[in-house]
Amino acid sequence: MLSPTPRTTLRRSKERARTDREDLYAVLDAGLICHLGVVADGSPMVVPTGYGRIDDTLYLHGSTGSTSLRGTGEVCVTVTHVDGVVLARSVFHHSVNYRSAMIYGRPRLVEDDEERLAGLRAITEQLAPGQWSAARPPSRKELAATAVLALSLAEASVKIRQGPPVDEEEDYALPVWAGVLPLRSSWGAPEADPALIMDLDVPPHIASRTISIR
Amino acid sequence: MLSPTPRTTLRRSKERARTDREDLYAVLDAGLICHLGVVADGSPMVVPTGYGRIDDTLYLHGSTGSTSLRGTGEVCVTVTHVDGVVLARSVFHHSVNYRSAMIYGRPRLVEDDEERLAGLRAITEQLAPGQWSAARPPSRKELAATAVLALSLAEASVKIRQGPPVDEEEDYALPVWAGVLPLRSSWGAPEADPALIMDLDVPPHIASRTISIR
Numbered sequence: 001m002l003s004p005t006p007r008t009t010l011r012r013s014k015e016r017a018r019t020d021r022e023d024l025y026a027v028l029d030a031g032l033i034c035h036l037g038v039v040a041d042g043s044p045m046v047v048p049t050g051y052g053r054i055d056d057t058l059y060l061h062g063s064t065g066s067t068s069l070r071g072t073g074e075v076c077v078t079v080t081h082v083d084g085v086v087l088a089r090s091v092f093h094h095s096v097n098y099r100s101a102m103i104y105g106r107p108r109l110v111e112d113d114e115e116r117l118a119g120l121r122a123i124t125e126q127l128a129p130g131q132w133s134a135a136r137p138p139s140r141k142e143l144a145a146t147a148v149l150a151l152s153l154a155e156a157s158v159k160i161r162q163g164p165p166v167d168e169e170e171d172y173a174l175p176v177w178a179g180v181l182p183l184r185s186s187w188g189a190p191e192a193d194p195a196l197i198m199d200l201d202v203p204p205h206i207a208s209r210t211i212s213i214r
Numbered sequence: 215m216l217s218p219t220p221r222t223t224l225r226r227s228k229e230r231a232r233t234d235r236e237d238l239y240a241v242l243d244a245g246l247i248c249h250l251g252v253v254a255d256g257s258p259m260v261v262p263t264g265y266g267r268i269d270d271t272l273y274l275h276g277s278t279g280s281t282s283l284r285g286t287g288e289v290c291v292t293v294t295h296v297d298g299v300v301l302a303r304s305v306f307h308h309s310v311n312y313r314s315a316m317i318y319g320r321p322r323l324v325e326d327d328e329e330r331l332a333g334l335r336a337i338t339e340q341l342a343p344g345q346w347s348a349a350r351p352p353s354r355k356e357l358a359a360t361a362v363l364a365l366s367l368a369e370a371s372v373k374i375r376q377g378p379p380v381d382e383e384e385d386y387a388l389p390v391w392a393g394v395l396p397l398r399s400s401w402g403a404p405e406a407d408p409a410l411i412m413d414l415d416v417p418p419h420i421a422s423r424t425i426s427i428r
Contacts, residue, residue, distance in 0.1 A: 032397070033310060035294070036260075037290075039256070039258050043290065044288060044289060045290050046290045046291070076251075076257065076259050078262065085341055085342050087342055089349055090349050092352050094338055094341060094349070102259075128299050128308055135390055136303060136305065137305055138304070138305050142304075171350055172409060172411055176348060177348075177420070179406040179407045180407075181402070182405060183246070183401060184402050185397060185398065186397075187396065187397060187398070188396035190393055191395075193393045193394075194378065195378065197387065198389060200389060202391055206395060
């Protein structure tokens with residue numbers, strides 16, 4: 001169960017809230033990027049960035065000089081998948097089918113070398129499974145330039161909307177087509193870097209992704 | 215030109231910043247949802263939500279009772295498209311090809327009825343082109359329950375990354391495949407609401423979307 005706090009207890013659309021931790025993991029694990037919200041100089045700032053998950057910890061990284069990760073103040077991390085557009089009989093009930101996770105917390109700057117590597121590995125593998133061992137590992141200098149933050153998944157909520165529109169009772173008689181227009185993501189064929197200096201095959205861990213629908 | 219302020223002037227990855235207003239419009243017009251960042255009780259909060267654009271104004275809507283739109287404090291609206299995963303020769307240079315727009319500002323609560331309708335129309339048409347005139351228009355009661363906010367695009371920035379990885383000079387000799395794994399979005403076949411009470415064809419403005427790649 002996700003432990004609800006006042007702000008992760010949804011006041012509206014309660015039927016869309018999930019409380020199962022597996023739902024949270026599923027939404028996070030299916031994502032490529034999150035939107036990280038911070039307060040900078042009193043104003044909200046929302047930046048797209050990579051992330052990775054190990055058990056109940058989300059890892060974020062950034063340059064040690066970046067604005068969004070400069071402090072370790074409170075953050076809100078949101079991961080959203082849009083699954084389709086919900087076309088209702090009335091304008092008012094148009095909607096989106098989606099899966100979304102929100103995590104609130106105060107991230108911890110990771111100082112332990114082993115955890116830093118594990119966090120970076122999780123972030124890399126989230127984006128590109130298999131690449132942590134296929135590519136050159138981070139150098140000491142690269143590691144020094146990278147801040148790794150750990151955010152507990154203790155305060156999180158998941159919202160999922162799926163299925164057809166929900167219209168006003170009297171609108172079901174209207175001669176208006178209603179339903180869902182699904183949105184799909186898929187991988188295209190890998191595009192080799194023109195600067196590849198030798199004739200290398202696309203490795204199986206990359207090639208195999210292109211036959212899977214995200 | 216986008217007018218840069220200190221916070222829309224990127225300190226890092228300057229080569230990814232665009233200053234052309236057409237780039238901003240293109241990123242916004244291609245999106246379905248944005249991530250809206252607000253400060254609620256001193257903490258950042260990032261919620262996915264719909265939006266629409268008319269000229270240099272972005273429109274947002276919400277329930278008149280929702281947390282995220284309760285005040286008209288400062289917001290940050292971010293729209294991100296992920297176009298692919300950049301697979302580099304080193305872990306450190308893995309990246310994402312993306313197009314992202316960030317808008318900062320203090321939204322204005324729209325009170326004028328005509329502008330409210332225009333804003334709601336823009337939000338509906340952003341998600342579902344053609345549906346504003348195909349579906350039942352909002353009733354007086356529905357309009358009363360909906361807050362419409364207008365956000366100026368005056369303070370905005372666009373960041374775009376495209377193309378192959380950029381690796382360290384000495385890493386180009388490594389026998390590691392490098393390139394881009396493109397990510398594509400496409401519409402699936404429209405799924406009719408099982409509650410449709412008559413045999414209606416999918417209207418052309420919906421059916422025609424499914425042959426276009428987003």
